[in-house]
Amino acid sequence: IKRGPGYLGGILIFLFGLWAIRFLRSRLRNRMAKRHVHSSLQPFLLSLTITSLYVLLIISVMNIIGYELTIFTTIIGAFSVAAGLALSGTFQNFAGGVLILLLKPFELGDNIVAQGQDGKVTSIQIFYTVLLTVDNKTIIIPNGKLFNEVIINVSRENKRRLDFDVRLAYAANIDAARQIITDAINSTENVLIDPAIRVGLIGLEIDSIRFTINVWVEPANYLTVKIALMERIVKDLSAAGIAFPKAG
Template identity: 35%
Template sequence: METELLNTDLLHNAQSWVVNNQELIIRYTVNMAAALLTLIIGFIAVGMLTGGINKVLKARKVDSTISEFVTSLLKYGLLAFVIIAALGRVGVQTASFVAVVGAAGLAIGLALQGSLSNFAAGVLLIGFRFFKAGDYIEAGGTAGTVHSVQIFTTILMTADNRMIVVPNSKVLNDRIVNYSKESTRRLDLVIGVSYNADLKLTKEVLSRILDEDPRVLKDPAYRVAVNELGASSVDFIVRPWVKSEDYWTLKFDLLEKIKNELDANNIGIPFPQMDVHLIKQDQA
């Protein structure tokens, strides 16, 4: 009986509180619904807006490293604005919230100086355009094809399809070698022949090989010359100019053809040897 009376009192008190605070409940319910709706619509709008901007940048043939960096930066900035707007709908004082976020951001910034330096380095990399997506570069102690420049990192893909993530600050603070920046490259080969070889014939053979390959550019002209009289060989330099995309295939093909042609013309290619001399001593 006492339990039933207690439950009745609790129910009566709850009903009284609901009736007395009906306006407050309705207001907070509406505000919560509005905040949730703001988040949903805001997130959808941000996704559509950044996606549209990315498509426009691609349609205008803007380099993907720039378009991805800009859209990522814009996306996170707009999402932060949507979250603050939703909190304002709930009743949170956004001015105080922004001040608190600013103070927290300062403290976090001091703790995450490395990340901020990576962000700043990313802005500089995009601004100065040292490389673009698709370029083969050497930077940050590694080498690979540029996939994208993110807010904090640069993504490289190696020839064997490995992904390498390099912090932007490391890329910027280290030397950057861009092998794809120019349309042409010079291929540098050193070919050693024996001292017994006919140097004139050797030069003619090497020059003929270059003349017969259509991938070797006529301008600038190639260079074939004796570079050094080494310890066991006469070293020729073979320096043709080639389109950047033909660099590696031409190098591999030339090395194979040079070996075959030198063999066909009886021009020896020396290799390291060791002569051992035995001295016999008389027994005492």
């Protein structure tokens, strides 16, 4: 009987709190949509905010009713420490996901090299990122590891340099070989004119000389140009009688 007013006040506060939280949920969802918060981040932020409000409401109601909160607070604290230790990796991935979504070192559709993997970004979730490799493999990388290591974004710029070497026999005519390689590059589609191509003798091996080729392409054409150019160079050099080093 002594706690009657406290119970009544607690019930009223609880009912009002439920209504207020539902109202805030709708407003918060609309506000995040208007501010273009990333779709992967919205559900987590909404859930985190609403859960925190529910916990605050319960604590407030218990305080109004008159329950001693010391034991309750101790239990919550111990649980939080245990959960933090158990979910440290999960929190790290969440933090990495938030930083990726906010700082945008890469975006959907970019080709990146990270964690020893090379692929196109097909999905950025709050805990992990999904890559699709050129051989159609799906790679899932935890965001904690991804953000804390080097990320190479090969799509950020509108040009990408294509480099490879060609080894020829010492008997090969250097000037003729250079001209044939240059002509092959100039006749290959999707090779950019600017910056200029570069073909030069870069190494002397035991059994061969080594030319290096540097050309620029759009990132989307990288693999296509590489295959076409290497095939054309080999065919044109062979047709001109330019010798390659003997195997063995």
